[in-house]
Structure formats: C-alpha cells, structure tokens
Amino acid sequence: MSKKILLVSGHTSGYNYSEATGVNEGDLNIDMVKRTAPLLSSYTDVTLYPIERDMYKDNANGCLQVNLRAFDYIFEWHHNASNGQARGTSVQLHTNYRGGISVEQTIANNLAAIGFKKRGTNGIVRRSDLLNMRTCLAIGVDYALLETCFYDNAADMAIYNANKQRIAEAVANGIISAFGLSGGGVTGARAATVVGCTALNVRETPNGTIMGSVRGGSNVYIVGFGKDSDGDTWHKVQAGSMVGYVWPKYIG
Ligand SMILES: [Zn+2]
Numbered sequence: 001m002s003k004k005i006l007l008v009s010g011h012t013s014g015y016n017y018s019e020a021t022g023v024n025e026g027d028l029n030i031d032m033v034k035r036t037a038p039l040l041s042s043y044t045d046v047t048l049y050p051i052e053r054d055m056y057k058d059n060a061n062g063c064l065q066v067n068l069r070a071f072d073y074i075f076e077w078h079h080n081a082s083n084g085q086a087r088g089t090s091v092q093l094h095t096n097y098r099g100g101i102s103v104e105q106t107i108a109n110n111l112a113a114i115g116f117k118k119r120g121t122n123g124i125v126r127r128s129d130l131l132n133m134r135t136c137l138a139i140g141v142d143y144a145l146l147e148t149c150f151y152d153n154a155a156d157m158a159i160y161n162a163n164k165q166r167i168a169e170a171v172a173n174g175i176i177s178a179f180g181l182s183g184g185g186v187t188g189a190r191a192a193t194v195v196g197c198t199a200l201n202v203r204e205t206p207n208g209t210i211m212g213s214v215r216g217g218s219n220v221y222i223v224g225f226g227k228d229s230d231g232d233t234w235h236k237v238q239a240g241s242m243v244g245y246v247w248p249k250y251i252g
Pocket residue numbers: 010011025078079
C-alpha cells in the first residue's frame with residue numbers, strides 16, 4: 001500500500017515567538033517536517049509543502065503551491081500556545097470528518113508514550129474553524145493537524161527538547177503503521193553533513209540526472225542507498241525539500 005502524503009509546516013520561520021521558552025513555533029514546525037519527511041520517504045511518496053511559505057496564507061490568497069487533490073493524506077504540523085498555562089498533545093480533525101481515525105489515534109498514543117498528556121478525547125480534538133482543514137474536507141482529501149505540545153510551556157518543552165527525533169518517529173510510525181505502508185517501523189534516518197566540497201550534486205537516480213545541489217557544510221539526512229550501473233553505491237539523501245542521490249565521499 002502506498003499513499004501520496006503532503007507534509008505541511010504551519011507558519012514560517014520565526015513565527016509565534018515565546019519569551020517564556022525562547023523558541024518560535026515556525027522553526028519548530030519546520031524542524032519536525034524536515035525530520036519526518038526522510039523517515040516516511042523510504043515507505044511512501046512524501047512531499048513537503050514549501051517550508052518558506054505559509055500554506056494557510058497561500059490558501060487564503062488563492063495561491064496554493066500544490067494541487068491538494070493530488071494527495072491521499074495531508075498532515076500539517078503545529079505547536080500549541082496558551083500563555084504557558086496548558087500542556088499536552090492533540091491531533092485535530094474536522095468536526096464533520098467521518099473517515100477513520102486510526103492514523104491520528106496511533107500518533108496521539110505514540111506521542112503520549114513519550115510523555116505528553118493527551119488533550120481532547122483520548123488525544124483527538126474536533127474543530128471546524130481552520131481554513132486548510134475545511135478546504136480538505138470540502139474536496140474529500142484526508143487531513144489532520146497536529147498540535148505537538150505547548151511551545152510556551154517549559155515542562156512540555158523539556159520533554160520536547162529531549163525527544164525531538166522520537167517525536168518525528170512517533171508521527172512517521174503512526175502514519176506508516178496505521179496506513180499499513182509497510183510491516184515495520186522506522187529506525188530513523190541518519191543526520192549527516194556535506195563535507196570536502198563547496199557544492200554537492202543531487203541526482204534523480206544513482207549517477208543520473210542532476211536535480212540540484214547542496215552547499216558544503218549543509219545538513220542532510222541519509223534515507224537510503226542505491227547502486228549505479230557500475231555497481232557503485234550512492235547515498236539517497238533528503239536535503240531540504242529535495243530527495244536524491246549523492247556520491248558518498250562527500251557525506252560525513
Ligand atoms: Zn500553529
């Protein structure tokens with residue numbers, strides 16, 4: 001079973017700053033979709049909504065950057081705020097959505113296992129006031145929004161900061177296992193750095209067409225491997241929104 005999945009980071013870099021915890025929601029959301037995309041990409045077809053854009057604003061302005069109907073599942077990542085008072089995690093669905101919630105319930109359970117209190121009904125919150133959620137319901141594309149935890153609450157953020165990769169895996173594993181995208185879970189993509197060159201070519205296939213490049217010193221995630229026609233092994237990496245093959249000599 002394969003699904004076309006769109007991962008969305010709510011807001012943009014720097015948005016929704018909390019003086020209490022010194023973090024901003026936009027960067028937390030971007031970090032999480034960057035961690036989750038490579039975990040999912042070994043199992044299914046995953047696309048990142050451009051992380052430098054705000055999908056809500058694009059939707060409101062009629063300039064969405066992707067065709068939402070092209071996806072089977074849209075997952076939008078957020079972190080919650082409540083003047084430091086509230087805590088916990090919730091996966092949010094439209095009040096009138098009548099489809100199954102096994103993916104969302106699994107994600108809520110996985111996040112609760114890391115230490116976050118479940119909000120709403122066993123971690124599921126229903127609402128009807130969000131534009132992207134309403135748009136997806138109207139066109140019949142399954143959509144969920146995660147409020148991971150409260151970014152303005154020090155206790156939630158202590159759990160969060162100690163478990164970032166586990167949180168990404170909790171979400172990826174929920175999607176993979178509840179959709180039946182494979183029999184197993186995710187062990188985690190390995191973070192790495194581009195070394196020994198100023199720009200490293202990223203290719204569509206091992207030794208194939210160049211799709212772009214990443215600067216020396218950039219962070220990438222190794223998500224798999226592939227052999228070219230000479231039998232040489234290339235690394236499959238996630239670099240920003242690009243997923244492609246690079247020569248392993250320049251990955252450290
Ligand atoms: Zn948000």
